[in-house]
Amino acid sequence: MTKKNKTLGEFIIENQAEFQYSSGELSKLINAIRLAAKVVNHEVNKAGLIDILGAAGDTNVQGESQQKLDVLANEKFIQALKNREIVCGIASEEEEDFISINSQDHRHQNKYVVLIDPLDGSSNIDVNVSVGTIFSIYRRVTPIGTPVTLEDFLQPGVNQVAAGYIIYGTSTMLVYTTGHGVNGFTLNPAIGTFYLSHPNMTFPQTGKIYSINEGNYIHFPQGVKDYIKYCQMEEGDRPYTSRYIGSLVSDFHRNMIKGGIYIYPKSSLNSDGKLRLLYECNPMALLAEQAGGKASDGYGRILEIEPTELHQRVPFFCGSLKMVEKAEEFMARYA
Numbered sequence: 001m002t003k004k005n006k007t008l009g010e011f012i013i014e015n016q017a018e019f020q021y022s023s024g025e026l027s028k029l030i031n032a033i034r035l036a037a038k039v040v041n042h043e044v045n046k047a048g049l050i051d052i053l054g055a056a057g058d059t060n061v062q063g064e065s066q067q068k069l070d071v072l073a074n075e076k077f078i079q080a081l082k083n084r085e086i087v088c089g090i091a092s093e094e095e096e097d098f099i100s101i102n103s104q105d106h107r108h109q110n111k112y113v114v115l116i117d118p119l120d121g122s123s124n125i126d127v128n129v130s131v132g133t134i135f136s137i138y139r140r141v142t143p144i145g146t147p148v149t150l151e152d153f154l155q156p157g158v159n160q161v162a163a164g165y166i167i168y169g170t171s172t173m174l175v176y177t178t179g180h181g182v183n184g185f186t187l188n189p190a191i192g193t194f195y196l197s198h199p200n201m202t203f204p205q206t207g208k209i210y211s212i213n214e215g216n217y218i219h220f221p222q223g224v225k226d227y228i229k230y231c232q233m234e235e236g237d238r239p240y241t242s243r244y245i246g247s248l249v250s251d252f253h254r255n256m257i258k259g260g261i262y263i264y265p266k267s268s269l270n271s272d273g274k275l276r277l278l279y280e281c282n283p284m285a286l287l288a289e290q291a292g293g294k295a296s297d298g299y300g301r302i303l304e305i306e307p308t309e310l311h312q313r314v315p316f317f318c319g320s321l322k323m324v325e326k327a328e329e330f331m332a333r334y335a
């Protein structure tokens with residue numbers, strides 16, 4: 001059993017052997033993310049006091065109005081990852097194209113690509129509701145010594161070497177996996193250190209919480225409508241409770257601790273749903289599976305989807321195993 005309260009740094013060193021590639025590389029990657037997380041956390045915490053709330057005035061590749069904190073978080077994570085001599089490319093929700101990074105010796109020796117959603121739950125920034133950062137890490141597939149290409153980013157989720165999120169909530173936590181279970185670390189803001197507070201996080205097999213934006217109900221596929229009705233029926237351990245924060249990271253985190261399901265389906269408004277496969281669904285799907293939960297597009301495993309575009313969207317059903325299986329049963333009726 002992993003002992004609580006060791007620092008993130010100690011945990012990384014103790015678990016290096018688990019990382020399938022050379023030891024120091026994982027530390028450098030997670031340390032870069034840890035550093036950026038602390039900087040962004042600092043800005044998020046004082047957001048109401050400085051001119052960092054509201055729109056930045058531009059729109060991103062998704063056609064969404066960029067919030068000032070979106071832009072700041074994007075800059076801080078890119079900066080932290082760029083200067084570590086380990087990342088050869090970064091893709092971000094806030095960047096149209098991927099960013100290529102050469103090693104200092106100009107011989108393209110860096111081995112990893114990182115995909116990030118710098119600030120998830122943007123609609124909640126100005127109203128002081130918890131938001132997050134999501135990251136996904138792959139080993140490049142094109143030869144070392146050559147510039148990174150789109151192919152290095154368009155890998156199926158099963159190839160992820162690490163994935164995680166930072167939640168800027170009542171406390172700030174970093175939760176991640178390298179394919180050996182899921183561990184959560186809480187930031188002690190007084191000394192700026194992350195401590196292991198949630199070892200071996202697991203999804204309860206089932207739960208009593210469903211998270212979906214029911215405001216879009218009339219636009220949902222019949223399978224989703226039927227599943228929502230199923231959750232609301234007075235029968236057995238139901239009705240379930242509806243909880244929807246509107247920040248994927250926060251809804252996922254709560255459901256992983258208490259048991260629940262998060263659904264962002266396709267609809268007549270969004271034919272592929274809203275969430276982005278590469279830097280929202282794949283990392284959360286790896287965490288879910290590593291924590292004994294499940295993640296699908298309503299029919300098949302998210303992690304086996306072959307990506308075709310950097311910002312492609314997919315329907316997302318994620319959470320406690322038995323709840324996702326039940327939702328898939330309803331979807332299968334109309335497949």
Ligand SMILES: O=P(O)(O)OC[C@H]1O[C@](O)(COP(=O)(O)O)[C@@H](O)[C@@H]1O
Nearest residue numbers: 119120121122123213246247248249
């Ligand atoms: O407001 P909606 O349509 O319910 O969407 C909310 C969902 O979109 C997200 O905010 C993702 O979009 P952003 O990364 O742009 O914030 C999720 O965190 C959240 O679950």
